[in-house]
Amino acid sequence: METTIRRYFDDLYANDAVSRYSSFVDIISKTNQPVAWVYEVWDELVAMLSDKNNHRRAIASQLLCSLAKSDTEGRMMHDVGKLMQLTYDEKFVTARHTLQSLWKIAVVNSRYNQLLVTHLTDRFTHAMSHHNGTLVRFDIIELFKKIYDVTGNPEVRQQAAQLIATETDLKYRKKYAAVWKAPTGE
Numbered sequence: 303m304e305t306t307i308r309r310y311f312d313d314l315y316a317n318d319a320v321s322r323y324s325s326f327v328d329i330i331s332k333t334n335q336p337v338a339w340v341y342e343v344w345d346e347l348v349a350m351l352s353d354k355n356n357h358r359r360a361i362a363s364q365l366l367c368s369l370a371k372s373d374t375e376g377r378m379m380h381d382v383g384k385l386m387q388l389t390y391d392e393k394f395v396t397a398r399h400t401l402q403s404l405w406k407i408a409v410v411n412s413r414y415n416q417l418l419v420t421h422l423t424d425r426f427t428h429a430m431s432h433h434n435g436t437l438v439r440f441d442i443i444e445l446f447k448k449i450y451d452v453t454g455n456p457e458v459r460q461q462a463a464q465l466i467a468t469e470t471d472l473k474y475r476k477k478y479a480a481v482w483k484a485p486t487g488e
Contacts, residue, residue, distance in 0.1 A: 303339040307332065311343055314350070314361055326361050333368040340372035351384050356393040360400065363388050367403035370410045378407055378414060386421045394434055401425075401441050405448040408458075415453060419461055422446070426465050436474050439465075443478045 313325035347369070350362035363385055370378050385404065391397040408418035422442050429438040446462035449455070462482065469475040 303342045307339060311346065314358060319357065322357065322361070326365070329365060330368055333365065333372070336372040337369070338372075340369050341375070341377075344369070344373075344377060348381055348384060351388055356391065356396040359388060359391060359393075360396040363396075363400035364403045367400075367406040370407040370414065373410070376413075378410075379417065382407060382414075382417055382421065386425065389425060389438075390432065398434075398437075398441065401438065402445070405445045405452075408445075408449045409452040415449065415455060415458070418449070419446075419458060423461060423465065427468075436471075439469070439474070440478060440481075443481050447481050 307329070310325040310328045313321050314329075316322045316325070344366075347362045347366050350358050351366075353359050353362070366378075366381065366385060385400060385407075388400040389397050389404075391400070404418055404422065408415045422445060426439055426442045429435040429442070432438070443462055443466065446458055446465075450458045450462070459482070466475055466478045466482075469478060
């Protein structure tokens with residue numbers, strides 16, 4: 303691993319929020335394409351998912367999601383459950399950042415796609431028994447749309463439609479359905 307990349311990862315532990323965020327942005331930009339150093343940091347990021355600092359937990363989850371495209375060993379199959387657990391984090395902002403990044407895993411391959419669709423369906427189904435349930439449901443419908451836009455998988459579209467149909471509040475059902483009426487790419 304390049305020393306610059308290692309320094310970015312070390313800076314994720316900084317108490318200074320500006321340094322921590324700057325390093326996060328630098329790392330995320332590097333992970334737009336597959337990277338060779340994925341397994342040099344994988345276990346570190348998985349451990350960071352339970353860090354006492356909620357910002358570090360959110361950073362770790364977003365980085366793991368972004369690194370899924372580099373995961374040639376299939377470790378995500380084992381660790382996606384930890385990411386899903388973080389969607390229930392005590393700090394809603396951490397839970398939401400995690401949730402909103404999960405689509406990056408689902409678009410990597412069909413196994414990850416199926417795994418995430420199953421987990422997200424379960425999360426949608428149980429969202430109303432937790433904090434900000436309608437917002438979580440909206441985010442999940444947006445995730446399904448992002449996944450569909452990248453993969454074109456009709457099963458993802460069908461699953462989203464089925465979830466939207468389960469919403470009993472007409473106001474929210476219309477709001478969720480509107481996500482799918484937006485032109486592709488928005």
